[in-house]
Amino acid sequence: xxxxxxxxxxxxxxxxxxxxxxxxxxxxxxxxxxxxxxxxxxxxxxxxxxxxxxxxxxxxxxxxxxxxxxxxxxxxxxxxxxxxxxxxxxxxxxxxxxxxxxxxxxxxxxxxxxxxxxxxxxxxxxxxxxxxxxxxxxxxxxxxxxxxxxxxxxxxxxxxxxxxxxxxxxxxxxxxxxxxxxxxxxxxxxxxxxxxxxxxxxxxxxxxxxxxxxxxxxxxxxxxxxxxxxxxxxxxxxxxxxxxxxxxxxxxxxxxxxxxxxxxxxxxxxxxxxxxxxxxxxxxxxxxxxxxxxxxxxxxxxxxxxxxxxxxxxxxxxxxxxxxxxxxxxxxxxxxxxxxxxxxxxxxxxxxxxxxxxxxxxxxxxxxxxxxxxxxxxxxxxxxxxxxxxxxxxxxxxxxxxxxxxxxxxxxxxxxxxxxxxxxxxxxxxxxxxxxxxxxxxxxxxxxxxxxxxxxxxxxxxxxxxxxxxxx
Amino acid sequence: xxxxxxxxxxxxxxxxxxxxxxxxxxxxxxxxxxxxxxxxxxxxxxxxx
Numbered sequence: 001x002x003x004x005x006x007x008x009x010x011x012x013x014x015x016x017x018x019x020x021x022x023x024x025x026x027x028x029x030x031x032x033x034x035x036x037x038x039x040x041x042x043x044x045x046x047x048x049x050x051x052x053x054x055x056x057x058x059x060x061x062x063x064x065x066x067x068x069x070x071x072x073x074x075x076x077x078x079x080x081x082x083x084x085x086x087x088x089x090x091x092x093x094x095x096x097x098x099x100x101x102x103x104x105x106x107x108x109x110x111x112x113x114x115x116x117x118x119x120x121x122x123x124x125x126x127x128x129x130x131x132x133x134x135x136x137x138x139x140x141x142x143x144x145x146x147x148x149x150x151x152x153x154x155x156x157x158x159x160x161x162x163x164x165x166x167x168x169x170x171x172x173x174x175x176x177x178x179x180x181x182x183x184x185x186x187x188x189x190x191x192x193x194x195x196x197x198x199x200x201x202x203x204x205x206x207x208x209x210x211x212x213x214x215x216x217x218x219x220x221x222x223x224x225x226x227x228x229x230x231x232x233x234x235x236x237x238x239x240x241x242x243x244x245x246x247x248x249x250x251x252x253x254x255x256x257x258x259x260x261x262x263x264x265x266x267x268x269x270x271x272x273x274x275x276x277x278x279x280x281x282x283x284x285x286x287x288x289x290x291x292x293x294x295x296x297x298x299x300x301x302x303x304x305x306x307x308x309x310x311x312x313x314x315x316x317x318x319x320x321x322x323x324x325x326x327x328x329x330x331x332x333x334x335x336x337x338x339x340x341x342x343x344x345x346x347x348x349x350x351x352x353x354x355x356x357x358x359x360x361x362x363x364x365x366x367x368x369x370x371x372x373x374x375x376x377x378x379x380x381x382x383x384x385x386x387x388x389x390x391x392x393x394x395x396x397x398x399x400x401x402x403x404x405x406x407x408x409x410x411x412x413x414x415x416x417x418x419x420x421x422x423x424x425x426x427x428x429x430x431x432x433x434x435x436x437x438x439x440x441x442x443x444x445x446x447x448x449x450x451x452x453x454x455x456x457x458x459x460x461x462x463x464x465x466x467x468x469x470x471x472x
Numbered sequence: 473x474x475x476x477x478x479x480x481x482x483x484x485x486x487x488x489x490x491x492x493x494x495x496x497x498x499x500x501x502x503x504x505x506x507x508x509x510x511x512x513x514x515x516x517x518x519x520x521x
Contacts, residue, residue, distance in 0.1 A: 019488035025496035032500055156500070162507030206499075213496060297517030304511055352518065 007211075009084030014215040020141045020223070022213055027134030027153035029210030030089050033203040034096060034130040035160015037065055037123075038303075042168045043192045050189030051112050061120050063397070065099075068124020070394025073132050077387025078244055080129060085137040085214045092130030093207030099123025100200030107193040119196075130207070131157065131390070135370045136383035140217050143379075144226045146371040147322075151314030154367040158307030164199070171195050236323055236443070240451040241380030248388055252376050252446050255439045260369055261392040261399070262436030263329055266337065266429040267362025268400030270355055271306075273408070274299045278352075280417040281345045290348065298352060305356040306363040313364025314371065322372040323440060329361040329368075330437040334430055341426035345419035366393075376446055403428055 005011060014020075040062050047058045080088040099122035106114025134153050142149035169181040176191035187195075222228070228239055247253050270277065275295040279288035290298075317325040340354045369389060374382050404425045408414075411421035 015484060015486035017485035017487050019490075019493055022488055022493050022496055025493075025500045028500040028504075029496075032503060156504075159504050159507055162511045163503045164507075166507065166510035209496075209499065213492075293517045297515045297519075300511045300514035301518055304508070304515060 003083050003087040007083070007087040007090055009082075009087070009216060012084060012086050012215050013218055014221070016218075016221075018215055020217075023134070023138060023141045023215065024149065024152045026085075026089075026210040026214040027138055028156040028159075030092060030130045030133060030207050031153050031156030032160045032163060033207050034092070034127050035157040035162075036164035036199065036203070037062070037069075037127055038158075038161035039164035039168060042165050043172065043187065043195065046172075046187045046189065046192050047107070047115075049186055050107065050192065051110065053112065057112065061103075061115055064116055064120030065124040065127060066397045067394050068121055069127040069131060070391045070397075072125040072128030073387035073390040074128075075387075076125075076129050077132055077384030078381065080132055080387070081136060081244075081381050081383040084216055085133050086211050088129050088133035089207060089211035089214060092126045092133055093204055093211060094126070095122050096126030096130060096207065097200045097204035099126055100196045100203070104193040104196035104200065107189050107196065110189075128387070128390070132383050132387045134210075134214065135386055136379060136381075137214065137216055139370060139374045139382055140379055142223075143228070144223055145315070145318050146374050147318040147368060148315040150370040151311045151367040154314070154370075155307055155310040155363075157366075158303065158310055158363055162303055162307065168195055168199070171198055236321070236445055237375040238378055238445065238451075240446075240448075241378035242376075242385075242446055242450045243452060244381040244384035244388060246450045247377050247381070247385045250446055250450055252443055253385070253389070255443050256369065256372060256376070257389055257392045258439040259326055259330070259436045259443075260365060260389060261396050262432045262439070263326075263333070263362065263365035264393055264396035265400040265403070266333065266433050266436075267359060267365070268396060269404045269425060269429045270358060271302065271362070272401050273404055274302055274355075276414060276417075277422065278348075278355075280422065281351055281419045282348060283416075283418050286416070298355075301352065301356060302359045305360040309360030309363035310367035313360065314367035317368045317371060322368060322375050323443060325364070325368055326372070326440045327437065329365050330433050330440060333358055333361045334433040334437065337426055337430045337433060341423045341430070376443070378452075380452060 044055065044058055047053070047061075048055055051058070076088075099119045102118025102122055103115045104118075106112065106116075106118055135150055138149035138153055139146045172179050172187040172191045172195050173181060175194040176187045179185050179187035179191065242250070275292075275298065278295050278298045279290045279292075282289045313325060313329070336354050336358050340351070340358070344351045344354055370382065370386050373385050373389065377385055407425035407428070408417060408421060411417060411424070
């Protein structure tokens with residue numbers, strides 16, 4: 001599928017002297033916007049009331065979006081790699097913004113299916129393309145620090161929710177002054193529709209800014225002082241390239257898929273239930289020693305650790321290596337989960353510290369995986385391979401809540417659960433992390449038979465035509 | 473800040489304005505700081521309650 005010339009990859013090849021530190025903010029401009037997907041709880045109750053529906057029916061909006069994220073990242077990954085980050089960011093901005101506008105129309109006309117189609121399907125496609133759009137570009141601009149580079153961008157996805165939550169409350173307060181953001185007040189549907197229109201337009205401008213400033217490096221560019229031969233010296237790191245179609249035929253891809261699935265499922269187990277979980281762990285009869293406001297603070301703290309983990313752990317992986325860092329995520333995470341299940345209810349501070357570190361590993365797992373893919377499969381189609389790997393996220397998004405909710409439903413009713421009721425679910429997560437740990441241990445360098453011919457790199461028109469006027 | 477170099481050809485060079493880099497970082501940094509501030513404020517209930 002061809003793209004208009006102003007979006008084409010060959011139009012955005014950087015001239016010598018271009019400052020690569022302009023690329024992370026371009027990536028963040030996209031990820032900070034699409035990270036809104038994790039802030040949907042702000043208006044969930046308002047939509048339930050507006051549509052006179054159930055939490056489940058409204059929750060489906062988010063579920064559709066996440067499934068579409070995984071599917072679109074997998075399906076459009078090759079297109080993103082071929083056409084470059086500007087085309088991908090532009091397309092993601094159009095879909096993400098259109099999703100909000102169609103969603104707003106659905107709310108205004110009380111057509112829930114339009115919200116499913118708008119935010120869920122269109123927005124979900126924007127999420128998937130937007131999520132992978134800057135990843136391979138960042139890896140190419142920062143071959144010396146790929147973990148740092150992708151950590152910065154994917155940290156933005158976590159940061160997007162931190163921005164969207166208070167911003168949405170503030171905007172809905174403007175559109176419906178009776179809503180003040182406190183527990184017990186709910187904005188009107190009209191206020192949510194106006195919020196959707198506002199966010200749709202603001203995100204469009206913001207993401208277009210990212211698309212406007214992003215550039216790709218010339219094929220033979222490398223940063224000062226960077227010696228690719230040193231990269232090759234590290235185990236598991238290749239300077240060869242594997243295509244996306246071949247990558248999914250290798251055991252390494254599926255082992256990493258398993259690693260990501262296990263890590264994300266375990267993290268979702270806590271994230272999904274964070275607020276009720278801390279209250280249930282410290283329940284004394286019918287009341288909890290942890291107040292609702294404190295539980296909300298706990299959710300905020302987890303968001304911070306989720307975001308920080310993406311940056312800190314992914315950057316650390318540049319020094320200690322990708323395989324060792326996943327041994328930490330999964331191995332130490334496993335121990336922390338056991339501690340959470342056994343001694344987590346002895347003191348609030350113990351519970352909070354354990355959960356916060358576990359969630360930082362969850363975020364770190366997301367942020368480090370593109371660099372791990374680069375190490376294993378090279379940069380040739382790393383965006384497309386990353387897109388296909390994200391199906392593990394979609395699968396974990398289904399499995400994680402199913403495990404935790406399934407166990408809790410079997411143990412009792414919400415509001416009466418205690419720490420002991422969570423133990424079976426937590427030990428299932430321990431088992432999953434053990435599986436992930438073993439899968440990570442089994443990852444070896446990719447066999448030579450999958451490598452592309454030596455002169456293969458991401459195609460750029462400039463590299464084949466030498467058209468220097470096209471470079472920026 | 474690393475300034476990239478291009479090996480082996482005679483392409484015209486460019487000089488990315490520092491102001492543009494600073495503006496781009498501010499554009500993403502200010503909203504992020506706003507989000508962080510509000511989240512830390514919410515999380516403080518955990519330690520104050």
